[in-house]
Amino acid sequence: MNICFISDFYADEIIGGAELCNDALIINLEENNISVKKYKSNNISLEEINSNNFYIIANFFLLSQQIKDYLIIKKINYVIYEHDHKYVSTNNPSLFPNFNIDEQFIINKEFYRSAIAVLTQSKIHAEIIQKNLLLNNIINLSGNIWSNKDLDILKKYSNSEKSIKYGIVKTNNKNKGMNQSIEYCMKNNFQYNLIPQQEYENFIDSLSKVQNLVFFPQWLETFSRLAVEAKILNCKLITNKFIGAASEEFFKLSPKELLYYLEENNKKIVDIFIYLIKNKTYNFNLSIDLPKVSIITSLYKGNKFIEHFMQDITKQTIFNECELIIIDANSPENEHEIIKKYTDNYNNIKYIKLDKRLNVHETLNKGIEISTGQYITIANVDDRRTTDCLEILRKHLFNNKHIDLVYGDCLTTDVANQYVENCTSKNLYEHSILEFSKENMIKCLPGPIPMWKKEMSIKNGKFNEILHFAGDWEFWLRCVKNGSLFKKVNKVVGSYYYNPNGLSTSKENIENKLKEERKIFVDYKNIIGYNNFEKYRKYFNV
Numbered sequence: 001m002n003i004c005f006i007s008d009f010y011a012d013e014i015i016g017g018a019e020l021c022n023d024a025l026i027i028n029l030e031e032n033n034i035s036v037k038k039y040k041s042n043n044i045s046l047e048e049i050n051s052n053n054f055y056i057i058a059n060f061f062l063l064s065q066q067i068k069d070y071l072i073i074k075k076i077n078y079v080i081y082e083h084d085h086k087y088v089s090t091n092n093p094s095l096f097p098n099f100n101i102d103e104q105f106i107i108n109k110e111f112y113r114s115a116i117a118v119l120t121q122s123k124i125h126a127e128i129i130q131k132n133l134l135l136n137n138i139i140n141l142s143g144n145i146w147s148n149k150d151l152d153i154l155k156k157y158s159n160s161e162k163s164i165k166y167g168i169v170k171t172n173n174k175n176k177g178m179n180q181s182i183e184y185c186m187k188n189n190f191q192y193n194l195i196p197q198q199e200y201e202n203f204i205d206s207l208s209k210v211q212n213l214v215f216f217p218q219w220l221e222t223f224s225r226l227a228v229e230a231k232i233l234n235c236k237l238i239t240n241k242f243i244g245a246a247s248e249e250f251f252k253l254s255p256k257e258l259l260y261y262l263e264e265n266n267k268k269i270v271d272i273f274i275y276l277i278k279n280k281t282y283n284f285n286l287s288i289d290l291p292k293v294s295i296i297t298s299l300y301k302g303n304k305f306i307e308h309f310m311q312d313i314t315k316q317t318i319f320n321e322c323e324l325i326i327i328d329a330n331s332p333e334n335e336h337e338i339i340k341k342y343t344d345n346y347n348n349i350k351y352i353k354l355d356k357r358l359n360v361h362e363t364l365n366k367g368i369e370i371s372t373g374q375y376i377t378i379a380n381v382d383d384r385r386t387t388d389c390l391e392i393l394r395k396h397l398f399n400n401k402h403i404d405l406v407y408g409d410c411l412t413t414d415v416a417n418q419y420v421e422n423c424t425s426k427n428l429y430e431h432s433i434l435e436f437s438k439e440n441m442i443k444c445l446p447g448p449i450p451m452w453k454k455e456m457s458i459k460n461g462k463f464n465e466i467l468h469f470a471g472d473w474e475f476w477l478r479c480v481k482n483g484s485l486f487k488k489v490n491k492v493v494g495s496y497y498y499n500p501n502g503l504s505t506s507k508e509n510i511e512n513k514l515k516e517e518r519k520i521f522v523d524y525k526n527i528i529g530y531n532n533f534e535k536y537r538k539y540f541n542v
Helices: 017-031 065-073 109-113 123-133 148-156 178-187 200-208 225-232 255-279 306-314 335-343 360-370 389-399 454-460 471-481 507-523 530-536
Strands: 003-007 036-040 054-057 078-081 117-120 138-140 164-170 192-196 210-214 236-238 293-299 322-328 349-353 375-378 405-413 450-453 486-497
Touching (some): 117 255, 123 389, 164 178, 178 192, 178 210, 200 210, 200 225, 210 225, 225 255, 293 389, 335 349, 375 389, 375 454, 450 454, 454 471, 471 507
Parallel strands (some): 003 054, 054 078, 405 486
Antiparallel strands (some): 375 450
């Protein structure tokens, strides 16, 4: 078995923290009699990927999607040594509140999931990846790795005399915030010196003379080798909250204790890589326990849709972590024969056939009443979902503790039983297109594919069973009136079938539907606001 290291660049090309770290790892592995062959991300070909090899993939901006897909499909043994947030297209999770990355910016999800392990460099680094990608293959190394030679250099200069009061590292890397650091010094009338990037020992020598290092990274550093080296050299840091290493307890150590920590952690990191190479697995202790989802389906005369619906819903990536509750409102068709094929194979499907016809809100209430999940979602038999729909909605509901309900964009189609990936329509469903606000509740936010915390139903009561057509709109308005907050996930998560014979879309029901909506419009005018009330009162004939 060959050990292959893949990276965009190495330290002989670029002097950067990631490159120094990668080279130090290779040196340490080779000192443990593990030979490593280096590859450039943009040069490696499919022919060079061998299932008998073990791959350590570090910086991979330039690695082709073809290579990544091949590694996944062929189940080739690889680990990701994570640098610089390559799971987000901006490489900057700091752009998003609480590091909850907008779904449309998440990339390389399957590449991370299919790795034997994803090795992170700090506690906060691990936490951000875990909550955005929902991984259970993360190992937090709690540090970078240095070569023994570089550790000796740090030790050599750790007691240098200070001759520079304020220092700033000179770099073209925008993330390192050189311009912002200069601006800070000028604003405070600090005389500063620029520390040029140079051969490692010369750089450490220069840095060791600095009393105060002014360093303002512009987005979260996964670790920040520079900040740790500065602390070892007894430099005081004038910085911001974007130092990954600061999330670790070791960052509070004295310079001498910190240097000892690096020496010991170096051995630990190398041992972890050796273990992964030899065993192709690891005892992961960073796991995430996510709530169970109850999928509630109201069924009546759905024979035309039920087979495709069952195929679609059981393909959900987290279906085994859900329960599907189908309430059959005494349908005269033979849907139960198709459903039985699935209940025979899945023990998380509950099929209940009632002995009388109930309306959709009565059946939904029965489903919610018997549900055992912490989260609830409605699944209409004629609508379809992306395979990761439930996974995505659950993640955003879980990561936003103050939010009660999440929803995403839906395509709208007039073609029955068309799966989302084959949907020919690019039109978005109007009732889920808007971001959440009280005023935007003039539309039936959240549209056809919501997911909400069951406690919201407990707090706000049932769907109004007197209403036959607009009970969902009334319930969402009632929840918002009582203080519930919704959130839109900016990604298409399903498709809505505009069924000409549907309950709320058939021509014969238009008058009765509008009558219900008119009353709701008036009852909740204080939620939707004066402007909307005046704008739409003619439409509702108020």
